[in-house]
Amino acid sequence: MPPMDPMRSAHAKLLAGDFLSLAASPSAAPSFSRRGRPVSRAEAAGIVVSYDRRPKLLRFLLDDGSGCIPCVLWLNHHFLPQSPAFSSRENIAAAASAADVHAGKVRLGELVRVRGRVTGFRGVLQITVKDVLVERDPNAETLHWLQCLKLARDCYDLPPPPAPARRA
Amino acid sequence: MASSVIKPGILVSLQELDSSSPLFKEGQSVRATGKLESYSVESGMAVIIDGGATLLIDTQHLRDISFRPGSIYQFIGELHISQDSQAVLEARIGRNVDGIDLNLYHQTIQLRRKFEADLAKTKAA
Numbered sequence: 001m002p003p004m005d006p007m008r009s010a011h012a013k014l015l016a017g018d019f020l021s022l023a024a025s026p027s028a029a030p031s032f033s034r035r036g037r038p039v040s041r042a043e044a045a046g047i048v049v050s051y052d053r054r055p056k057l058l059r060f061l062l063d064d065g066s067g068c069i070p071c072v073l074w075l076n077h078h079f080l081p082q083s084p085a086f087s088s089r090e091n092i093a094a095a096a097s098a099a100d101v102h103a104g105k106v107r108l109g110e111l112v113r114v115r116g117r118v119t120g121f122r123g124v125l126q127i128t129v130k131d132v133l134v135e136r137d138p139n140a141e142t143l144h145w146l147q148c149l150k151l152a153r154d155c156y157d158l159p160p161p162p163a164p165a166r167r168a
Numbered sequence: 169m170a171s172s173v174i175k176p177g178i179l180v181s182l183q184e185l186d187s188s189s190p191l192f193k194e195g196q197s198v199r200a201t202g203k204l205e206s207y208s209v210e211s212g213m214a215v216i217i218d219g220g221a222t223l224l225i226d227t228q229h230l231r232d233i234s235f236r237p238g239s240i241y242q243f244i245g246e247l248h249i250s251q252d253s254q255a256v257l258e259a260r261i262g263r264n265v266d267g268i269d270l271n272l273y274h275q276t277i278q279l280r281r282k283f284e285a286d287l288a289k290t291k292a293a
Contacts, residue, residue: 015280015284017287021291047244047263049244049260049261063176063244064176065177065179065199065280066280067176068174068175068176109233109261137267138266138268139272142272142276146279149279149280
């Protein structure tokens with residue numbers, strides 16, 4: 001079995017242009033990769049340039065100058081059948097409340113940072129958002145860009161690290 | 169995979185927005201940053217300045233933003249070029265970015281362009 005690539009479980013910090021270039025594998029459970037390395041979670045920062053809130057979800061677009069990343073934040077916790085992820089009604093209520101708080105932060109023109117899973121919808125890559133952070137410092141965006149460039153050069157562009165040698 | 173309909177506002181400095189620039193064209197989406205030099209409540213027109221260059225901004229579609237001359241603002245929108253080659257940015261997004269380090273911002277834009285050019289080369293290969 002091939003070694004687990006640490007990129008698979010990390011939130012990859014990607015510029016929109018880089019994110020939108022991820023390769024999608026055509027399978028029933030789609031997976032995404034960058035230069036052959038798996039990317040399942042992503043972190044992005046940008047300005048909210050559109051949003052559409054509905055009872056069950058919030059859709060919005062993040063523009064970082066290199067592209068617009070479609071984001072979706074689900075607000076449907078109360079509509080779902082009991083999931084193994086939620087052990088009780090209180091957990092569902094807490095998750096729904098947290099999603100509602102995150103959705104309230106998304107406003108037109110706001111600089112936000114999002115983290116979540118990389119997913120696809122109707123042939124378009126998107127982030128299924130887990131959390132939203134409003135950036136008050138305008139330099140946070142510049143710092144994010146520099147981190148994206150450095151991580152690409154020093155980590156994401158490199159082959160995965162070899163698995164640790166097993167002891168006999 | 170396909171892309172979204174709204175075009176990203178390409179990061180530009182005001183000095184780059186002259187008639188020789190490939191970005192200087194009708195309908196081009198850009199993100200421009202500069203110090204507010206003037207603002208007219210009647211017309212909704214604003215002028216921002218950076219590095220000696222100015223840009224006229226049409227703010228009539230913006231809501232919930234107050235304009236203070238001397239503060240730094242960032243706008244995303246589409247360029248409209250008049251017959252006498254005067255550019256107006258019709259803003260759909262505007263925000264105050266007081267405190268931004270403009271030197272670092274412009275240097276980072278240059279680094280990003282190099283990175284994005286390399287990325288495009290990799291994709292084309």
